Amino acid sequence: MCEFCTSHGEGKKWYENISNYTEEVFHRVNSEKNVRAFLAGLRHSLKADVEKARTWEKRFPRIYNLIAYPLVTRHLKKTHFGQIVPVEDIEHILDRCSSVVRLPCVCRKVTTGEDKRYCIGVGMDLTFVYKDMPDFSDFERLPSAEAKAFVRNLDIEGKTHSVWTFNTPFIGAVCNCDRDCVAYRFQVTMKLGKAMWKGEYVAHIDPLKCSGCRECIKRCYFGAIAYDRRNGKCSVNSMDCYGCGICRAVCDRDALGLLDRTRFPQAADKW
Numbered sequence: 001m002c003e004f005c006t007s008h009g010e011g012k013k014w015y016e017n018i019s020n021y022t023e024e025v026f027h028r029v030n031s032e033k034n035v036r037a038f039l040a041g042l043r044h045s046l047k048a049d050v051e052k053a054r055t056w057e058k059r060f061p062r063i064y065n066l067i068a069y070p071l072v073t074r075h076l077k078k079t080h081f082g083q084i085v086p087v088e089d090i091e092h093i094l095d096r097c098s099s100v101v102r103l104p105c106v107c108r109k110v111t112t113g114e115d116k117r118y119c120i121g122v123g124m125d126l127t128f129v130y131k132d133m134p135d136f137s138d139f140e141r142l143p144s145a146e147a148k149a150f151v152r153n154l155d156i157e158g159k160t161h162s163v164w165t166f167n168t169p170f171i172g173a174v175c176n177c178d179r180d181c182v183a184y185r186f187q188v189t190m191k192l193g194k195a196m197w198k199g200e201y202v203a204h205i206d207p208l209k210c211s212g213c214r215e216c217i218k219r220c221y222f223g224a225i226a227y228d229r230r231n232g233k234c235s236v237n238s239m240d241c242y243g244c245g246i247c248r249a250v251c252d253r254d255a256l257g258l259l260d261r262t263r264f265p266q267a268a269d270k271w
Contacts, residue, residue: 001262002083002197002271008169013200015085015163018096020171021123030167032129038080038166039133046110046182053192064192072193082164082175082183082196086245086258087155090174091148093163099125100147101139103173107182109135118159118176120147126172151176158219160184160244162196179221188222197271199243201258203236209255210234216247216256238267 004014019025053072057064085093094100101121108116121130121139130136142150151161151174159176162183166172177184183195203224205216212232217225224240225247227233248256262268 001200004083004169004197005200013089014169015083015089015093015171020169021093021097023124026124026166026170026172029170035126035166035172036129036132039129039136043106043110043135046106050182050186050190050192053186054190057190057192069191069193073195076193076195078168080165080195081168082162084160084162084196084199084242084244085174086199086201086243087151087161088245090151090161090163093122093174094120094144094147094151097122097144099123099127100142100144101125101127101130102142102147102150103130103136103139105175106135107175107177108180110182111180111185118154120151120174120176121172122174123171155246156249158246158249160221160242160246164196184221198241198261199245200261201243201245202238202241202261202264202267203243203245203247204257204259205234205236206255206257207231207233207235209253211253211255213252215250219247219250221246238264239270241267 001009001013008014008017008020010017014020056068102117103119103121105116105118108114108118127139130139154176159178162175162177163171164173164175186192187195210233212227212234214227214234216234217227222240222242224237225234226237228235243258243261245258
């Protein structure tokens with residue numbers, strides 16, 4: 001399990017600990033004033049701060065990687081950090097949260113200029129804050145069943161799912177990301193810092209079922225799946241896999257599944 005599980009999981013996955021979604025934990029690590037300031041400046045931060053970091057990384061790559069990268073990562077882990085979670089675990093979270101609201105996605109607004117609704121506020125009801133924030137005021141409440149169906153459809157479309165903190169360990173949002181997500185670009189494409197852990201799982205391909213169609217390779221955002229021309233099969237590199245599980249939806253042979261990360265010694269501690 002990741003270090004968040006050890007610190008905030010009470011013996012299980014930290015995002016399964018329902019207390020991390022509660023008002024009690026929110027007030028222990030955050031405040032209404034702070035979260036208002038964070039959300040009010042989020043769009044500017046996603047654009048200006050990321051562009052600034054990228055400029056510095058290009059100019060001084062060695063210094064950035066040695067000094068700035070770990071500092072940025074440490075800051076994000078305390079303030080706004082995520083972890084990839086497969087759709088089954090997201091559905092379990094939605095079942096247990098009394099407040100579920102669908103929100104406009106600021107990430108997509110920054111990267112594409114489009115208005116998308118891929119973000120979901122969960123747990124503590126923060127609509128008293130969202131209603132005053134221009135980027136979030138157009139929210140809509142969802143019953144659990146509708147939210148689960150929505151996320152399941154996004155999984156089929158190829159959106160990875162993740163939970164996000166507003167001052168760790170308080171979890172306030174579930175995001176459904178693709179390559180247009182700022183967090184994805186920041187971590188995977190630009191390599192400016194770590195904004196989220198890999199999941200608690202690793203994908204596995206059953207070679208007896210794999211037809212070698214390579215649809216899973218097209219779906220994987222993290223370059224974790226390769227094709228072997230010698231045997232005409234695909235396989236997963238456990239070190240690169242984020243355990244999102246969205247590769248499963250495109251396999252018509254049911255060859256892909258998720259296994260606990262601890263079953264892969266070389267990847268067990270690689271978050």
